[in-house]
Amino acid sequence: MTDNQMRLAVLIDADNSQPAIMEGLLEEVANYGIASIKRIYGDWSSDSMRGWKEILLDYSVQPVQQYPYTKGKNATDMKMIIDAMDILYSEKMDGFCLVSSDSDFTPLAQRVRQQGLTVFGFGEQKTPKAFVRACDRFIYNDVLRRQQAPDTKDTAATTGTRxxxxxxxxxxxxxxxxxxxxxxxxxxxxxxxxxxxxxxxxxxxxxxxxxxxxxxxxxxxxxxxxxxxxxxxxxxxxxxxxxxxxxxxxxxx
Known part of the structure; x- marks a missing residue:
C-alpha cells in the first residue's frame, strides 16, 4: 500500500442492493483506493439473502447479522449507521463507500464529510437526490452491472448502456x-x-x-x-x- 492511496470502508446495505453489482463495485472502489473494510448488512437467516451468500467468500466481504426487531422498521440501516460512526472515530479511514439507495443514509454521508472524509455513494437510479447530493461522488449501479459485460472494442458495450x-x-x-x-x-x-x-x-x-x-x-x-x-x-x-x-x-x- 502506498502512502497516497485512500483507505476506504465499504459498507453495503444488502436490503437495497443486488449481488450482480459486486464485481463492478469492488473494481470501481479500487479506482479510488484500498477497500480496507468490507462489510455487508442484512438478516442472513432470510431466504432473500441467498444470492449474496453465494458470493461473499469470493470477494472477502464480512456479513453482519441484523435481525428485524419490529415489522416496518429497518434495523439493518440502524446497525450500518452505528458501525459507520464507530469506524469513523476508531479507525484511520480516508473515506467511506456507502452502497444503498435508501435516503436514510443522507445524515450519515453529511456527518462523514463534516469530519473531512470523502464519501462515495452507490445506488440505483431511484436513489433520492438528497442522498446523492450528500456524497462527494455518486455512482449508479447500472454502471457497475455494465462493467461485467463481455469484453469488446465497442465502448458503448463495455460501459453498457445504449x-x-x-x-x-x-x-x-x-x-x-x-x-x-x-x-x-x-x-x-x-x-x-x-x-x-x-x-x-x-x-x-x-x-x-x-x-x-x-x-x-x-x-x-x-x-x-x-x-x-x-x-x-x-x-x-x-x-x-x-x-x-x-x-x-x-x-x-
Whole structure:
C-alpha cells in the first residue's frame, strides 16, 4: 500500500442492493483506493439473502447479522449507521463507500464529510437526490452491472448502456448546462478550458455526473459526441501525451 492511496470502508446495505453489482463495485472502489473494510448488512437467516451468500467468500466481504426487531422498521440501516460512526472515530479511514439507495443514509454521508472524509455513494437510479447530493461522488449501479459485460472494442458495450447520439445529447438540457457551466468556471480569457478541470468542476457540483451514464467511457468521448464544443489537443513538453482543451462553439473570437 502506498502512502497516497485512500483507505476506504465499504459498507453495503444488502436490503437495497443486488449481488450482480459486486464485481463492478469492488473494481470501481479500487479506482479510488484500498477497500480496507468490507462489510455487508442484512438478516442472513432470510431466504432473500441467498444470492449474496453465494458470493461473499469470493470477494472477502464480512456479513453482519441484523435481525428485524419490529415489522416496518429497518434495523439493518440502524446497525450500518452505528458501525459507520464507530469506524469513523476508531479507525484511520480516508473515506467511506456507502452502497444503498435508501435516503436514510443522507445524515450519515453529511456527518462523514463534516469530519473531512470523502464519501462515495452507490445506488440505483431511484436513489433520492438528497442522498446523492450528500456524497462527494455518486455512482449508479447500472454502471457497475455494465462493467461485467463481455469484453469488446465497442465502448458503448463495455460501459453498457445504449450510447446516446449527438441529437439526444444536445436535447439533454441538464447535461449541456452542466458542461457549459464547467467550461465557464474553468476557462481562460480566450474561452479555452482544460478538459480535466472542467470534469472536476462538473463533478463537484453534480456528484452523480458520469460519462458512462450516457454510454461513453471517458469525458473526452462524450464532449466530442455532443458536437457543441471545440476540442484542441496540445502537445506536452518532452512528452508524447497531450493536454486536451475545450471551448464552447458559441464563443466568438
Amino acid at each position: 450510447r446516446l447520439g449527438a441529437k439526444e445529447l444536445k436535447q439533454d438540457t441538464k447535461l449541456v448546462t452542466m458542461v457549459r457551466n464547467g467550461i465557464e468556471d474553468a476557462a481562460d480569457d480566450t474561452g479555452w478550458a482544460s478538459l480535466g478541470v472542467v470534469g472536476q468542476k462538473v463533478a463537484n457540483s453534480n456528484p452523480d455526473f458520469d460519462p458512462r451514464n450516457y454510454g461513453y467511457k471517458k469525458l473526452g468521448e462524450l464532449i466530442r459526441a455532443m458536437q457543441l464544443f471545440e476540442v484542441d489537443e496540445r502537445p506536452m513538453e518532452n512528452s508524447p501525451a497531450h493536454n486536451i482543451y475545450i471551448r464552447d462553439k458559441k464563443r466568438k473570437g
